[in-house]
Amino acid sequence: MRIPKSKVLYSFLGATAMLVSLGTVASAKVPGKVTVDDNGQRIVFQTEHQESVASFLREHGYQLNHHDWVQPGLSTPVQPGMVIQIETPAMVKIDNQGHWQTVWTFGQNVDEVLEMDHIHLQPGDKVSLPLSQPIVNHSEIVIQKDQQKIYTKLQEIPFQTIQRRTQKLFVGQTQVLSYGVKGLLQVKTIRNFVNNKLVSEHVERKWIRQPQSKIVLVGTSPQTYEVSSRSYSPGMFSGEITVLATAYVEGGVTSTGWLARPGVIAVDPNVIPYGTTLYIPGIGVVHAEDTGSAIVGYHIDICMANAALADAWGARTVTAYILN
Numbered sequence: 001m002r003i004p005k006s007k008v009l010y011s012f013l014g015a016t017a018m019l020v021s022l023g024t025v026a027s028a029k030v031p032g033k034v035t036v037d038d039n040g041q042r043i044v045f046q047t048e049h050q051e052s053v054a055s056f057l058r059e060h061g062y063q064l065n066h067h068d069w070v071q072p073g074l075s076t077p078v079q080p081g082m083v084i085q086i087e088t089p090a091m092v093k094i095d096n097q098g099h100w101q102t103v104w105t106f107g108q109n110v111d112e113v114l115e116m117d118h119i120h121l122q123p124g125d126k127v128s129l130p131l132s133q134p135i136v137n138h139s140e141i142v143i144q145k146d147q148q149k150i151y152t153k154l155q156e157i158p159f160q161t162i163q164r165r166t167q168k169l170f171v172g173q174t175q176v177l178s179y180g181v182k183g184l185l186q187v188k189t190i191r192n193f194v195n196n197k198l199v200s201e202h203v204e205r206k207w208i209r210q211p212q213s214k215i216v217l218v219g220t221s222p223q224t225y226e227v228s229s230r231s232y233s234p235g236m237f238s239g240e241i242t243v244l245a246t247a248y249v250e251g252g253v254t255s256t257g258w259l260a261r262p263g264v265i266a267v268d269p270n271v272i273p274y275g276t277t278l279y280i281p282g283i284g285v286v287h288a289e290d291t292g293s294a295i296v297g298y299h300i301d302i303c304m305a306n307a308a309l310a311d312a313w314g315a316r317t318v319t320a321y322i323l324n
Contacts, residue, residue, distance in 0.1 A: 033045070034047050034078055034079075034081075034082050035082070036057070036084045036086065037085045037086065038062070039086060039087055039088055045060055049078075050077055052074060053070065053072055053073065053076050053077075053084055056084070057074075065088075067088065068089075069085075069088075070085070070086055072084065087106065089105050089106050090104070090106075090135050091137055091138055092104075092107075092113055092135060092139045093141070094113075094117065094140075094143070095140070095141070095142040097143055097196070105135065107135055108134060109135060112135075113141065114141070119143070121143070125143055126144045126145075126146055127142070127143055128140070128141060128144070129141055144195060145196070146194055147193040147194075147196070148191070148193070151188070152187070152189075153187050154184055154185070154187075155186075155187050156182050156184060156185075157182060157184070157185050158182060158183075159180030159181060159183065160180070160214070164216070164218065165217075165218050166217045168219070168287070168289070169220070169259060169261065171219050173218075174217060175259040176216055176217075177216065178215045179214055180213055181209070181211060184209040185207060186206045186207075186208050187204075188203065188206070189203050190202055217259075236323070237321040238324065239322040240320065240321045240322065241272070241298070242298065242317060242318070242320075243299060243318065244298060244315060245299075245301075245313075245320075246315045247303075247304045247310035247311075248260075248302075248310060249306060249307050249310050250264075250303050250304065255291045256274055260290060261303060262305045263285070263286055263303070264287055265278070265286045265287070265288055265301060265303065266291050266300065266303075267288040267291060267295060269288075269291060271297060271298060274289065275287070275324075276322060277323045278320040290303070
């Protein structure tokens with residue numbers, strides 16, 4: 001059946017009105033709930049407007065700063081059932097070896113804050129807070145670098161010279177009894193630094209070798225031992241001995257450790273003991289302080305000042321008088 005034209009027109013108009021009505025219903029704004037999680041504190045809001053996250057938060061009194069993290073992004077349209085998360089970083093002051101800086105961080109503890117700020121601890125660094133300590137707003141982290149430097153050097157210490165007077169040497173004569181040795185002292189300087197600034201210093205000293213004094217014998221006896229036989233009487237002698245007397249030239253050290261010099265004779269200690277003082281006519285007072293492989297028995301060797309005197313003396317038999 002064909003449909004009259006008038007009915008077709010009315011049907012068309014009715015269908016058009018119905019479509020418009022359905023479109024209006026489809027585009028209507030449906031009320032919904034939006035949750036805001038502000039650093040763990042949740043509040044649910046009722047909304048009927050299609051707007052951006054930024055407008056929604058501003059409308060409900062949220063003031064953001066450029067450090068805050070917001071999810072979804074601020075330009076995202078608000079949808080029913082949406083959860084908006086806001087996280088505010090902690091403001092932390094860091095003193096890195098005397099250099100202060102302020103950072104905004106989402107690190108949960110000291111270790112994470114330093115890692116996120118690319119601060120790598122070195123041996124000797126000390127941190128004012130434990131690395132595992134949780135971070136709160138306005139925390140302060142102080143990094144201090146302790147460093148110790150040790151300087152070691154060896155220092156020579158001069159020896160002292162000690163003079164000892166002796167009658168076994170003539171005036172003007174000297175003999176080194178022991179040679180001096182310089183001391184060696186280790187000096188260790190320990191310096192402590194904090195953030196490259198010297199805060200303390202102390203010095204340790206240790207002997208590597210103690211100095212040894214040089215000992216020099218200085219003669220006090222007169223240069224000549226010549227005495228007149230008239231100065232002695234028989235009662236002054238404790239004995240006498242007849243010996244073969246030869247001569248040698250001064251120089252070197254005697255068998256008893258003294259300087260070979262005029263006034264010294266070499267003896268056989270089994271016949272004339274060391275330390276015996278004798279008077280030899282033409283020579284004077286002499287002391288038995290030396291010996292030699294050729295001096296055996298009743299044989300003495302008289303030390304002369306030079307070769308001419310020794311040659312002039314030659315070898316002769318003499319009577320020597322014992323004074324002690």
